[in-house]
Amino acid sequence: MSLRRQDHRRAAVPIVEAVQRYLASDPKRFHVPGHKGSLGAPPAVRELLGARVFDADLTELPGLDDLHEPSGPIRDAEALLAELKQADHALFLVGGSSAGLLGLMIALVAPGDRVLVHRNCHRAVMAGLILTGANPVYLLPRCHQDWAMDLLVEPEEYVQAAERYPDARLAIMLHPSYYGVVCSLRDAIGKLRYRGVTVIVDEAHGAHFGFHPKLPQSAYTQGADAVVQSAHKSLGALTGGAWLLAREGSVDVHRLRSALRLIQTSSPSYPLLASLDAARAWAYAEGREVWGRVLDCARRLKDLLCGVKGLRVLRDEDVGRWGFSIDPTRLTFTLAPLGWDARRVDEHLRTDFGVFVEMQDGRNLLCILGPGDWWGSPSISRLIEALQSLAHCPQSGMLPDLPCAPPLPKQVLSPREAYFAPSERVPLARAAGRVAAQLITPYPPGTPVLCPGEEITPQHIEYIQGMSARGVRFVGLDEASRLTVVAGT
Ligand SMILES: Cc1ncc(COP(=O)(O)O)c(C=O)c1O
Numbered sequence: 001m002s003l004r005r006q007d008h009r010r011a012a013v014p015i016v017e018a019v020q021r022y023l024a025s026d027p028k029r030f031h032v033p034g035h036k037g038s039l040g041a042p043p044a045v046r047e048l049l050g051a052r053v054f055d056a057d058l059t060e061l062p063g064l065d066d067l068h069e070p071s072g073p074i075r076d077a078e079a080l081l082a083e084l085k086q087a088d089h090a091l092f093l094v095g096g097s098s099a100g101l102l103g104l105m106i107a108l109v110a111p112g113d114r115v116l117v118h119r120n121c122h123r124a125v126m127a128g129l130i131l132t133g134a135n136p137v138y139l140l141p142r143c144h145q146d147w148a149m150d151l152l153v154e155p156e157e158y159v160q161a162a163e164r165y166p167d168a169r170l171a172i173m174l175h176p177s178y179y180g181v182v183c184s185l186r187d188a189i190g191k192l193r194y195r196g197v198t199v200i201v202d203e204a205h206g207a208h209f210g211f212h213p214k215l216p217q218s219a220y221t222q223g224a225d226a227v228v229q230s231a232h233k234s235l236g237a238l239t240g241g242a243w244l245l246a247r248e249g250s251v252d253v254h255r256l257r258s259a260l261r262l263i264q265t266s267s268p269s270y271p272l273l274a275s276l277d278a279a280r281a282w283a284y285a286e287g288r289e290v291w292g293r294v295l296d297c298a299r300r301l302k303d304l305l306c307g308v309k310g311l312r313v314l315r316d317e318d319v320g321r322w323g324f325s326i327d328p329t330r331l332t333f334t335l336a337p338l339g340w341d342a343r344r345v346d347e348h349l350r351t352d353f354g355v356f357v358e359m360q361d362g363r364n365l366l367c368i369l370g371p372g373d374w375w376g377s378p379s380i381s382r383l384i385e386a387l388q389s390l391a392h393c394p395q396s397g398m399l400p401d402l403p404c405a406p407p408l409p410k411q412v413l414s415p416r417e418a419y420f421a422p423s424e425r426v427p428l429a430r431a432a433g434r435v436a437a438q439l440i441t442p443y444p445p446g447t448p449v450l451c452p453g454e455e456i457t458p459q460h461i462e463y464i465q466g467m468s469a470r471g472v473r474f475v476g477l478d479e480a481s482r483l484t485v486v487a488g489t
Helices: 002-009 012-023 043-049 051-055 071-086 096-108 123-132 155-164 186-194 253-263 268-307 314-321 342-353 376-391 415-420 459-469
Strands: 089-093 114-116 135-139 169-173 181-184 198-202 226-229 242-246 323-327 330-334 362-366 423-426 441-445 473-475 484-488
Touching: 002 268, 012 071, 012 268, 043 051, 051 441, 071 089, 071 268, 089 096, 089 253, 096 123, 096 169, 096 242, 096 253, 114 155, 114 415, 114 459, 123 135, 123 415, 135 155, 155 169, 155 186, 186 198, 242 253, 268 330, 268 376, 314 323, 323 376, 342 362, 342 376
Parallel strands: 114 135, 114 169, 169 198, 198 226
Antiparallel strands: 089 242, 181 323, 226 242, 330 362, 423 484, 441 473
């Protein structure tokens, strides 16, 4: 095939085109969705979103396709994604990377199987442990004391764990972290696969990897058996849009599709699927140029912010000693040297400058840069103005030191046993000796203090109380500081 024809084929958008064909046929609709295009849409939301969204909100009609057994435009779009990502299989997801992680775990793990997993896993992984009845071996991420931040589990830790637990069937890794911390996984993945351990990687924040030589390499190209990526997080797809890449021979794709049928809707959104299709085609056609612009913007922004007194930007040098580096498109910064609590910075940026960051964790703030950002754009200029203004208002005092995290608790029951056991709610202060039935984890996302099935000790209680006193919120604790424990333990 000539290069031009090949380019033309790869830039095609089969799902977008199928929707356009349907709309061009002047359809009279007697099928779901019940809004029948814009005519039957609730006026307030039609006004908010525009009629076109409703027109394109379709279902499995002739000429369109079935996400769960694709044989038309969805199959073609998935094949183009697989080609772009040089993957054996690519599957679109409408329930985010969460659905992909759950689907993979259901497809790959049987009750009682041992799974090596990073302790700071996303709650979808925890849901996968509960649903499958797997036995987790949690691996602790490296903690950066100065930044009070959990980074990644060093990949070699997985290899050592696989030696300690030769019955481990599956390893689940995180790459990158929420803050954009990345590392080379190739060696560890090779060793794990050699031992018969299947490796899946939560790359929810790395859908853009590989589209420019200065971006990190995707875990799939480093040998992972399966990878999930949230195209909605960094590639401009609509929220909930993600995809999954899988290797032939490691993942049975029929089983995987059947697992995804268990957990995803039978009515996937066509606007969302079309956005995945278009995100893939755009990345193919202009990815290098677009991400080159983002990288240039990120570099100049970080260089400028590094010169602002009292403001620190997380850079490769901060994490290099563990063999980690930072996705250059992530901007993590702190004003802790000036005594600024990140919650106050967040509020100040929002209320005084209309700047909304991705998250703050009490000390650090995270901004995500993507295709909508370029050097000199109004939003980048506003961000710079806002941060420079902060540096001019000196704060007094120091941020309180955070208490050291307690050791990993003893696992008494599997997450599934604990989750489904009869349970009761008790005050945190009286929970020592009981077994947690649910996750207790700091929010914004951090490393869980207690996972379902783990024994609660006075040290854990003291730690949670100490962190709460410093304003840290815990998911799993209600307003009265009660948590759910297994009854009778
Ligand atoms: C590390 C990580 N994994 C998985 C997910 C789930 O991704 P999604 O929102 O696409 O379901 C998230 C979401 O924030 C995440 O941060």
